[in-house]
Every structure is written in C-alpha cells, then in structure tokens.
Amino acid sequence: xxxxxxxxxxxxxxxxxxxxxxxxxxxxxxxxxxxxxxxxxxxxxxxxxxxxxxxxxxxxxxxxxxxxxxxxxxxxxxxxxxxxxxxxxxxxxxxxxxxxxxxxxxxxxxxxx
Amino acid sequence: xxxxxxxxxxxxxxxxxxxxxxxxxxxxxxxxxxxxxxxxxxxxxxxxxxxxxxxxxxxxxxxxxxxxxxxxxxxxxxxxxxxxxxxxxxxxxxxxxxxxxxxxxxxxxxxxxxxxx
Numbered sequence: 001x002x003x004x005x006x007x008x009x010x011x012x013x014x015x016x017x018x019x020x021x022x023x024x025x026x027x028x029x030x031x032x033x034x035x036x037x038x039x040x041x042x043x044x045x046x047x048x049x050x051x052x053x054x055x056x057x058x059x060x061x062x063x064x065x066x067x068x069x070x071x072x073x074x075x076x077x078x079x080x081x082x083x084x085x086x087x088x089x090x091x092x093x094x095x096x097x098x099x100x101x102x103x104x105x106x107x108x109x110x111x112x113x
Numbered sequence: 114x115x116x117x118x119x120x121x122x123x124x125x126x127x128x129x130x131x132x133x134x135x136x137x138x139x140x141x142x143x144x145x146x147x148x149x150x151x152x153x154x155x156x157x158x159x160x161x162x163x164x165x166x167x168x169x170x171x172x173x174x175x176x177x178x179x180x181x182x183x184x185x186x187x188x189x190x191x192x193x194x195x196x197x198x199x200x201x202x203x204x205x206x207x208x209x210x211x212x213x214x215x216x217x218x219x220x221x222x223x224x225x226x227x228x229x230x
Contacts, residue, residue: 031216044115101219
C-alpha cells in the first residue's frame with residue numbers, strides 16, 4: 001500500500017520562481033527519497049534524507065524532513081523549463097522486508113517559460 | 114541511459130493473452146524490482162528479487178509472476194490479461210539490499226507500455 005502522499009497534485013509556476021512540493025507519510029521511517037519522472041519515462045533518483053537529518057541540499061534542490069509531523073518537502077529554486085516533471089517521494093516498503101520502496105502518487109510540476 | 118534495459122518498449126495485445134516483459138539490471142546490481150504505473154493507482158510495487166531469489170512481494174496479482182535468472186536479468190509474466198492491466202511496467206535495480214528501510218536507491222528503466230485491447 002502507498003505510504004507517502006504528495007501535495008499539491010499539480011503545480012504550475014513561472015520560470016525562475018521557486019517550487020515547493022510536500023509529502024506526508026503514515027508510519028515512522030528510517031529514510032525518505034525523492035524521485036523525478038519526465039513524461040512517460042523512468043523515475044530518476046534526486047535525493048535521500050535520513051530520519052536523523054532535518055535538511056539536505058543538492059544543487060538547486062532542498063529537502064526538509066519533519067519526523068514529528070511525518071512530512072517532507074522538496075524545494076526547487078530558480079526553476080527552469082527542464083524541471084517540468086512529476087516528483088515523487090518514496091519510503092521503505094512496509095509490506096515485507098527493508099528492501100523495496102513505496103511511492104506516492106506524485107506532484108506534477110509545470111514550469112511556464 | 115540509466116543502464117537498466119527493458120524490452121519491449123511498447124506492447125499491444127488482446128484480453129486473455131499472455132505477455133513477458135524483460136529487464137536487464139544495471140551492471141553490478143543484484144536487486145531487481147518491478148513496478149506497475151497506471152493513472153488511477155499510481156506507482157505500485159509488484160515484486161523484488163535479489164540475486165535470483167524472491168525478497169518481497171507487493172500488490173502482485175496471482176495472474177502475474179516473475180523470476181530472476183542466474184545472469185540477473187528478470188522477466189515479468191502477465192497472463193489472462195484484462196483491460197485494467199494496461200499500464201506502464203517499470204523495472205528498477207539497485208546494488209544490494211540495505212538493512213535500513215527506504216535506503217535502497219533505485220535506478221529505473223524506461224519502462225514497457227502495455228496496452229490491452
């Protein structure tokens with residue numbers, strides 16, 4: 001079953017603006033990851049944040065994690081048209097073993113030129 | 114190119130038929146995961162294999178089966194196909210298994226788009 005839930009479902013902003021997407025999850029986690037999917041393509045890993053970390057940066061990406069609220073956010077600064085994609089948060093699969101990932105339904109981000 | 118190869122890219126078939134989707138993991142990766150992505154269900158975890166053995170099962174229907182071969186490639190078999198099986202099927206791989214939940218970073222293939230008519 002899905003653990004993470006992204007919000008909003010869709011987001012449209014102007015190029016150059018910052019985009020913020022949120023992810024809420026239900027049960028406690030050890031790690032949380034964010035992935036990007038360009039239309040009809042495979043998912044690409046962006047960043048992993050551990051439960052003992054509050055914030056992590058990678059280039060124009062900033063991820064925060066609030067384990068008390070069971071939520072994470074992904075901020076993309078100075079957005080570009082190439083950032084148009086769907087963004088998913090992922091946590092460990094709760095159904096069996098520590099190995100798989102379960103994904104939310106994603107936030108579809110559109111960057112208007 | 115992610116290094117994970119999936120074939121075929123597109124497949125159109127009729128209800129009741131059986132198809133096989135193939136995945137070659139990235140070189141050096143021992144784990145293979147299968148996911149189904151549809152508009153209404155999102156990305157659903159189906160099954161995970163590690164070095165030839167089944168590690169975890171997700172929302173995989175009994176009509177579906179998978180295996181990982183000694184050369185580490187994997188196949189997902191879908192039988193008695195229904196209209197609702199139309200979806201993108203992704204294979205992903207990772208180097209190993211991690212003890213910490215959610216720590217495996219997955220590398221995804223480009224997917225196989227299945228259309229059942």
